[in-house]
Amino acid sequence: MTGAGGMPVEVRGLVKAYGPIRAVDHVDLTVEPGDIYGYLGPNGAGKTTTLRMLLGLIRRDGGSVALFGRDPARGIEALEHVAGFVESPTFYPYLSGRENLQLFGALDGGVDRTRVDEVLEQVELRNRARDRVGTYSLGMRQRLGIAAALLRDPKLLILDEPANGLDPAGIRDMRTLIANLPDRGVTVLYSSHLLAEVEEVCTRVAIVNDGRIAFEGQLDELRGSFGVSYRLETADDQAATTAARDLEVSIAVADGGLSLEADPSAIDRLTVELGRRGIAIRYLARQQRSLEDLFFQLTEEAS
């Protein structure tokens, strides 16, 4: 599954600078075989710049990139098992969808008509295959972009914001398509600025902000990497706040109650202390923070 040898993606200390601005600042990434790897970050975080370097489109200023053990800066052979698109898939507007795919297939060394039909069928564009791409909607171009990538029978698929322009049904279909790819031996690197878009399909994620990796790992690790919060309501919130601060437990007023950031043992000590001080507890519950909240916190903290 690792093709020519090595991990599908191994990036170490990657740097790209535009004058004094470091668009990518010592980024490390490891995408393992069978991963659907989410590369997340707000717009302008440096995701697309990283992907461009992965595909050999722009030169790096430092660090190393290896796709299945081969450096894309040293020649097109490194992309032998790789396909995908950055920013958005692009085509010749004056050629039909089929002609565009045939052209790309020819650049790959030739492709037969049946294979072109297969990938058009996969992205549900076969009935528009004869129309000029200039007449396609944004969503149709996205789907044709995935078809163009699949045409290469890749072992690594690099997709940059592939849900752009897709309607909700299109996004669902694309997720299903991507989720099934590892079963066919395809590893996916999926870049997006929306965590909600990838959390259902991605096995691992890297969150990037201002060109730096703020988190890399599994989503469960992301959830666990932040302190658990609790909601507390008492008969005397002011006295409860004093008790919490005496125990050095982080506490804040929130939505008519109190919010605590602490581990379970600190909560245990606080409840005993509240009882000792005669402060009645009316409500105490663990709050599950959404991944979206964590994502925002992470990217805002980093910036």
Add this chain to the structure above:
Amino acid sequence: MTAVARVYRWEIAKLLAQKRTYLGLGTAIVVPIIFVLVLVLRSGGPNDVPLGRYIRDTGLAVPFVVLFFMSIWGLPLITALVAGDIVASESHNGTLKTILTRSRERGQVFAGKTLATATYTLVLVFAMGLVGLVAGSIAWGFHPLTSLSGTKVPAGHGVVLLLASLGVYTLPLAGIAAFGIFLSTVTRNSAAAVVGALMWALLMQLLGVLPGTESIRPYLLGTQFDAWHGFLRTPADWAPVIRAIWLCALYIALPLTGAYLVFLRRDVAGE
């Protein structure tokens, strides 16, 4: 099929799918027809240009006279239209990143594009010449040609001279095309590259007519459009032909080398 041949084939297919190709090719075909029609309908003629005096004697003279008129800005413009667009349109459409992430090296893509432009230039000149020959022969017959030395050249041999002349005429045009490819690669802007290549061609023509430029005139690109005159002399004068060959090779090689190096090394972001 080699890698470059595959790219070349698809570059030709892309040219054939674009209106600008037919606009240029159509113009190259229509101009000699209009030229003949005007001369058929009106008296007088281009007596002050090479072979102009004999234009009604034989259809063979027509393509030579048309070559003269089209060298000023017609063919340079039509050539620049495609050469200036060949790389820049990929930048404009954003397709450069797409083709550069398929299985072809940048050098192979560049070679395919250059060959396609050269093919277009060659087709342009030969189509114009052959249409001129046919239109002229319909109007005035296919008779022996009077050479620039005043001798009669049999019609069959005249066709050979015409083909050789068209071949040599293609060289300076290829020089303009090479400059167009250079601008297309460097500016990433079709309009700038097309206009820039045309300006380059006109500058070369202008320098050739300015007083005081006699010493550099033989080495200007524009002068090489007249190199075919050597074939039309008796005996043939090879000096201008040979000079056109090596000089145009330089005019072609220098901008192409520059464009190649830029194309190989440039960052492709958002194009």
